[in-house]
Amino acid sequence: MRIGLIGTGRIGSFHAGVLARHPEVESLVLADADAGRAAGVAGALGAEAAPDVDALLGQALDAVVIASATAAHAELIARAARAGLPAFCEKPIALDVPRTLRALDAVAEAGTVLQLGFMRRFDAGYRAAREAVRSGRLGRLHTVRAVTSDPEPPPAAYLPLSGGLFRDCLVHDFDIVRWVTGREVVEVYATGSDTGPAMFREAGDVDTAAAVLTLDDGMLVTATATRCNGAGYDVRMELAGERDQIVVGLDDRTPLASVEPQGPPAPGKPWPGFLERFAPAYEAELDAFVRLVRGEAPNPCDGREALAALRIAEACERSRRERGPVRLAGVGEPAGGDGAGSAG
CATH class of the missing domain: 3.30.360.10 (Dihydrodipicolinate Reductase; domain 2)
Known part of the structure; x- marks a missing residue:
């Protein structure tokens, strides 16, 4: 499985490490608004770095993990949906209901899936x-x-x-x-x-x-x-x-x-x-996402939640x-x- 991850800040870097270790993830591509940061995290994990989100979405991916700044979540969810990619996104989708609904509509129209990161x-x-x-x-x-x-x-x-x-x-x-x-x-x-x-x-x-x-x-x-x-x-x-x-x-x-x-x-x-307290939960939710993408399990936390x-x-x-x-x-x-x- 080839997964793209957008956002390599604190939680994004953690997710990247989890995915890099996952036995079903064969390759990982990272992108960030700070291309140098993405390259640094990728180098440490033996992953690939894309110069920007456009380049990442142009890869032959099986799924996308979104761990960017909150303001970018809704648009990135919609872009992943339009690309036909299953997506995992950290909470929230957006900070208001209208933008949340537009992102959910994009997923529904594309017929893709969205799993939300409520790790508890x-x-x-x-x-x-x-x-x-x-x-x-x-x-x-x-x-x-x-x-x-x-x-x-x-x-x-x-x-x-x-x-x-x-x-x-x-x-x-x-x-x-x-x-x-x-x-x-x-x-x-x-x-x-x-x-x-x-x-x-x-x-x-x-x-x-x-x-x-x-x-x-x-x-x-x-x-x-x-x-x-x-x-x-x-x-x-x-x-x-x-x-x-x-x-x-x-x-x-x-x-x-x-x-x-x-x-x-x-x-x-x-x-x-939170990372120390919920580290096993963060790993479990990404494992659940991998199984969702592989068709082995239902969506454990749909975007409507x-x-x-x-x-x-x-x-x-x-x-x-x-x-x-x-x-x-x-x-x-x-x-x-x-x-x-x-x-x-």
Whole structure:
């Protein structure tokens, strides 16, 4: 199999390494807006480098992996579709619903496939939680608590391009809540705080946010996020039911210390970031993409799932600005339907 990869920044370089090691990938071609960076990564991996995206798409490829800057995702998805190529793309497709829909339309019109990079769906803990819910082990779920805490803020220049904390960060939680519970969000109530570094206020963003989500069966979900968790990278999900409760993301590297006399101490080596915490999940999602392209497995995360998560993020941002609850019905809906995926 011959795969093209667009974008050789931090996550793109990681994906390139995974693909270069994959037994079914015979050759890999890399391209980046910075041609020198692509050439450097390619040289280190024994891959090929194309001078630009046009040259990459002109190769005899079997598929494309898109790990470029967010602003380029939608157009690159459409270009891959027009070239008849299956595509894997890091989230998001776009930061707004209209551009997301145009990219999805391009894929549908071309009859190709698009897999989205919501890597938590491939994490062992989240998969076990989904199975626990499906098996009935927990009984009726009544409360879910999702947490995403970054150890330090991103560069200031990134914030105006990120889409804000709900679209950039909490969108992962919105997706995984749908996937684990199998339910849809019907209403949100969200707020945020910008009392941290001034760059958040200057970008019109918040450094910390919280949302209460009401699901279609009445279940309540809290989802919180911050860019300023100095203890380390902390991503967890607690699921409480009438019979049992479980937690995802609690291990000997979780940056959380008990103050109880017999409680566990702070970890000696807390998780420093998302690549370290979710490395096996990133590898698993690309393996799933390879199997999808080979016709050996169905699409594990269709592009419509990104649309569903984005609509929740947009509802939360509206709720934060309007200081009130927002129903999902009508948020970002195209004429004739919502076009969202199914949580099932």
